[in-house]
């Protein structure tokens with residue numbers, strides 16, 4: 213690493229041909245693997261031993277560090293982008309998006325403002341527009357890419373709270389500022405929504421669901437039965453629950469929200485991608501009524517971590533809440549009517565990676581049809597696997613598959629049997645799959661995202677239940 217011609221303080225910033233080759237070769241090898249290996253969980257002692265003493269005053273030969281990473285550390289990282297990864301929500305970033313992610317890194321794009329990154333922000337907004345159009349949001353809609361669905365839900369629900377509070381204060385005067393506000397959610401809402409409500413100090417107004425799907429009818433009945441429905445200022449629906457893939461009754465809920473002046477937020481972190489699959493698009497009817505919505509491209513839109521799209525019907529409401537005022541930031545805000553779109557104004561962040569660009573690049577080079585095909589693959593795979601389950605005497609569907617999630621029961625199994633089955637499959641690298649809980653019962657669950665997943669891979673998992 214040392215080069216005597218380079219001043220000491222510049223050593224780290226000097227172009228290093230061999231380091232560059234080393235990293236690009238590693239990346240090339242990883243990208244060219246026909247199938248990413250699943251790999252294994254790591255225990256703390258092993259990881260600690262691998263890392264012990266690595267940070268030194270003089271630095272360590274990068275070839276040694278990459279070898280350590282490649283041969284040891286990375287082996288304790290489960291590959292979410294393996295086509296045999298069926299747990300939680302898998303990942304399957306496109307090659308184009310992964311490569312362009314490196315471009316974003318190499319360019320140190322500061323994605324805060326139009327002033328600093330016009331071309332990057334414009335490109336990100338083009339990708340956001342693609343999502344807004346699929347949802348049927350008006351031309352005014354816009355937002356920003358944030359780090360994940362949790363960050364998106366938090367940013368949107370802060371806007372919901374402040375917008376409602378402002379309205380109450382305008383109508384009832386200053387004491388309305390201290391009223392406790394409630395958000396209608398179903399018992400199936402994602403954990404990040406519950407966290408958000410705790411962070412923003414609002415209470416959940418939990419609506420019980422029949423068969424786990426939140427409907428406008430259930431919302432209306434719950435509000436009518438409540439002594440103080442006015443304090444329920446917003447409603448959160450899910451377009452694709454993480455556990456079961458259920459899309460709520462978006463039209464029904466959206467209409468109740470409109471009637472009562474409530475903010476309507478749609479959490480499509482996982483399932484929002486189904487907007488692009490013609491076979492399931494009708495399930496999303498009513499999403500165009502949303503005041504805000506999120507979709508995680510790092511889940512089912514094949515972008516690298518971390519990337520969530522956050523959209524508002526009326527972005528100026530979000531800007532009013534999230535714009536950070538600091539004298540050193542004056543230069544990014546103009547009131548002279550010139551076009552400015554500062555992604556920082558639409559969420560709680562300031563500095564941000566232009567993390568929508570890998571999606572944008574992939575979308576542009578691959579075309580939207582490729583996205584449609586890849587999403588439909590997982591939906592049809594879920595149906596094929598469900599048919600296999602129905603045909604097997606010892607297996608049973610827990611419910612019909614929704615989107616790309618299949619839940620099933622192995623007759624006679626308890627939690628320990630499922631755990632042993634999961635452990636075995638991971639140990640022999642057949643699959644990474646975990647059980648889940650459904651109505652108090654431990655059951656098996658597949659989540660499909662990867663277009664390279666085949667029915668044969670899923671059948672190996674089912675065969676291991678025999």
Ligand SMILES: *Cc1c(COP(=O)(O)O)cnc(C)c1O
Pocket residue numbers: 301359360361362363402404450452453454479480481482483508520
């Ligand atoms: C994954 C998920 C989230 C959280 O998204 P992160 O990107 O993990 O922060 C929120 N809601 C739903 C429905 C999800 O599936």
